[in-house]
Amino acid sequence: MFNEDLQALVNDTFSCKLCESDELEVFLSLGPMPPANEFLEREEVYSSEDFYPLDVYFCKSCNHVGVLPRISSEELFDDYVYLTSNSETMLSHLEDLTDKVCEKIIEDQENSFVVDIGSNDGSLLEFFQDRGSDVLGIEPASNIALKAEEKDVRTLNEYFDRETARKVVDEEGYPDVVMATNVFAHVPDLDEFVEGVKVLLEGGGKFVFENAYLPDLVKNKEFDTIYHEHHYYHSLTPLKPFFESFGLKITDAERISIHGGSIRVTVSAEDEEPSDRVQELLSFERKQGFDSIEKYREFARDVKEIKRDLNELIQELNSQGEKVVGYGAAAKGNTLLNFCDIGNDEISYISDNIPIKQGKYTPGTRIPVKSPEEFREDRPDYALLLAWNYAEEIIRKEEEFLRNGGKFIVPIPEVRVIEEEYLG
Ligand code: JHZ
Secondary structure, three states: OOOHHHHHHHHHHOOOOOOOOOOEEEEEEOOOEOOOOOOEOHHHOOOOOOOEOOEEEEEOOOOOEEEEOOOOHHHHHOOOOOOHHHOHHHHHHHHHHHHHHHHHOOOOHHHOEEEEEOOOOOHHHHHHHHOOOEEEEEOOOHHHHHHHHHOOOOEEOOOOOHHHHHHHHHHHOOOOEEEEEOOOOOOOOHHHHHHHHHHHHOOOOEEEEEEEEHHHHHHOOOHHHOOOOOOEEEOHHHHHHHHHOOOOEEEEEEEEOHHHOEEEEEEEOOOOOOOHHHHHHHHHHHHOOOOOHHHHHHHHHHHHHHHHHHHHHHHHHHHOOOOEEEEOOOHHHHHHHHHOOOOOOOOOOEEOOOOOOOOOEOOOOOOEEEOHHHHHHHOOOEEEEOOHHHHHHHHHHOHHHHHOOOEEEEOOOOOEEEOHHHHO
16 A cells, blocks of 8 residues: 555645546555666766656546656656667567558558657658658657668657647648657657647648557556656546547557557547447446556556565575576666666676667666677576567577577566477
8 A cells, every 4th residue: 555645745746647637546656766768887887876756646537547756858868778670570560550551541652741759760660751651750869860860761859749740830741640659658748749749630630659558558467667758558548538638539549469568549630430449448448447446456466476476586596596687678677677676686687689778787776788699608597588578579589598498587477487398
């Protein structure tokens, strides 16, 4: 149970970011926690770090789930380490998304204009560009925007808001489609963001966004995907009235498997009839109890069990002298490691294929990040799979590790060990 004094403080200080109600109940505290992508340079390892509470609330008024406190975007995203193009699974997902959008929304491919908000290294827009669309990315992290420009994907290096939207419309015209993949949870001021989207949609285009889906997060116990970058854990029930308050309408919604379970939502400024799938998902959320705090209290109990099981397993392996490392220095891995108190005593290093993460240290736990080549040469006994969402792809790449007796520890949805037999 969350401390009563702190709960009272939360109710006095904060309101729901979607409906502004102050009827918030905190059901899980994961902090103190450093920002999940604040990897440390070697020379910073012995400096102090910023830690913040990481509390998750349920809004009893609109059923929205979000985190406190809200850290500014500048602190989180100005210099970023996540690259969309690092995974084959993600690239093939984005290609499929492009094909679906081209088939369903874009009428004249050669004369179409696509805007991607939070365009990262331009991976999604490259697919649209290949199919003949004129494209424009909007990406706040300057180091990542540069990578997109290097691939000839035109990118505005700024945060998206009404002013940026106006500039795009004035200089380039109205887009046919506005995309946002894994961005709609990252915006502290969602009102300003949606006002900006509305400006872009005045020409009759559609807004298509993808985001982690709260019911999947809860069902699969993906507590590690909770960190300060993700202000919101979206489900359709609170989003419907939220968009309606801006005169926008959800016209389609579907569940997709990426990132442990996500939703793809289409929004329009026109008065269109929504697809049956919208009502089906709304009913599903109600029937499954996502409108009740009890669901989230149960989730909080599950999370504590994962922490206990993982600590027991790693302690046992360490005491037997087995070498345990991590695989995939994902942002979510940093929630898991910090919450479970797993540091460099328990895990020697983490293998990761993103060059800008290699040579750095994990925030809070200060575990060095090394390349997959070093991992293959080292041949540890166990690898804690922090990037469990890419389990299939990683196991395929690291078949040799399993064939040589190595084992993966998969922490989510429950702690289990994968060995050679898994390969069949
Ligand atoms: P990955 C990111 O979270 C950040 P993260 C962000 N906030 C967000 O919302 C979600 O994505 C959706 C490595 N890896 O993609 C690369 C290998 O080493 O699950 C990554 O560091 N070998 C925008 O960081 C990490 O694992 C591989 O073969 O939790 C995966 O991180 C593969 C496939 C990945 O997202």
